[in-house]
Amino acid sequence: MFTEPAHGVEPTGNNQGASTEQVGGSDKNGIYAAARIQYSGSVAKGGGRGNVTSTDVNWTPPPCWYAPYLGAKDFKKEMSKHIDSQLNAPGMGGTAGAALGEAKRHYEDGYGWTDTPGYKDYNVENDGKGMFWAGVENPDEPDYLKRTSCTDLPFWVENGDAPPPQYEEAISPEILAALAYQHMQLPDTKVTLAPEANTKVNLPTWAWLDKAVFDEVQATAALNVPGFNIQATTTAKPVSLKLEPGTRDAVMYPASGECVINADNSIGEPYAKGKADQTPPCGIRYLRSSGDGTYKLRATITWEINWTGTGGAGGDLPNGTFGNEQAVTVQEIQAVNR
Template sequence: MKPPPKKDPPPNTITTQVQYKRSYNGPGPKMAPGAGSNWSPPACWYEPEFSPDDFENYLNSHYVSDQNAFADMARRYGAENYHKGDKGTWWELQVPDLSRAGECAGIEDWTFIKPGKPPPNTPTIDPKTLAGLAYAQTVLPAPPVTLKPVPENQLVNLATELAFKLPLPRVTVTASLDNAAAGVHVAATTVAEPYELRVDAGTPDAEPASCTYRLTNQGGTYTLDTHGAPCNVTYRRASPHGGYTLTASIVWKVHWTPSANPDGPAATAPKLPDGESTQPTTVTVRENEAIVH
């Protein structure tokens, strides 16, 4: 086990042992469930921290200057001699987002867990928890779209076509925790695959004002080219000063595997909500009387 820390970390420090491996490390928003979803990532969970001997040392080193606090901790967690001589580990409750601490009210800061299956309703780190944490750490790239005509030269009554500059790969994040001393080795991987592109013209003076396109899977990457598509946004009126804001949004279908392998068997529960990434583009639309319809 790791030795007891000499002092408490700052209140907002995240001390979790969870590690993340990402397939995409570029810019973009973190994935969040869309409107209407009641899913949220875990607010708190237990992680293995100390052997019984190290836990006793931890309490002694932390509360030597406050005997009342030490007596309270010893009463709550030392009634069985800190479980010295027992097989198992002291696990600490992790609450990285203090704004959600209320969701963890009533859960003890420490619990002793014997090897094997933890007690029921104990929120220990497990693949389901890691899947939620990986989801919350997933960053989605903006849609890599190009417009034809170009944004600065859109034309009234001429359809706006879109294409991807480069094929778009799926995005994976693996969350894992390895604690050899406690015999804990768990991992989960979220896989976000681009599914469709939605386009909003940014004005009712377009026909149609929005279009949705399914993306094409080409050997594991996804492409888009709306040339000749039955639905392409067409502006019917020139834009005012400042232009219109055309917004392209990718919907990402998300699943997870209970391992570090993104291509492993997908878990069936819990189902993770879709993600979304957007790219607003200012377009200038002009009249062009020379166009024949």
């Protein structure tokens, strides 16, 4: 069967705290496809995947969904033109021709199936009272088969009504929350070190993040069309910092390398004069020189993520992680013999 999708356009990005808009739909020849998702808050630049890596390896963002597409008159213009041109194409017949014929009867003559009623003259008598919904591909889904799996024929939804329950992939606050999660831009994770970049073998290196650069991040995805307005805000709250020294020849503080958040929303403790002989609450002690090179210290923040949406909806999403590497030079302590 033929499916005319609401065309998804990749979103444009923004810096943290700014606002941006993704427009999904088309605007040509006076025909307005209303499926548009607006993103605001901390959204990844360029419309690609955000900087969040889910800790749940089985979690994936929605590959496609159903969303408002066209009003009845515009849908009739588009769909009838497409079906007629395909039916009149040379060599069109067999299964494909039969499917197109069924689609034509479905929208023109009221031909339907179980749980899928047909329409008379493309339902134009109800134009302005609702919209036809159609499948939308997630442009950031790399698997083509998943991206194009919303293959049901476009269906009618009255203004203010929920889509029929059989369309589980119909756009919802939960789907919008997952899309906001997918596009969320997290801040760089560069920890402050003392000593800053050059440390010594067996000298404890203190590491910390202060609360000014370690705050929660939000991204909102919204769909606003006549008779159907929903949104969801996804919030990521930092909960811990994991340090990986870039070599096996190191001792971590704490031993797990996982530094938990403090009561004041900082992590670790800044080094201060007089603490040289103390064990840092968050840090590293390298046991071997990095020689002529450096060790790649990786700092990864774990973010606890939840969402709230229209109608009081909400819940948890899998924790996310995001990390950076920074170079650390470790030198031998030079002894002076006399």
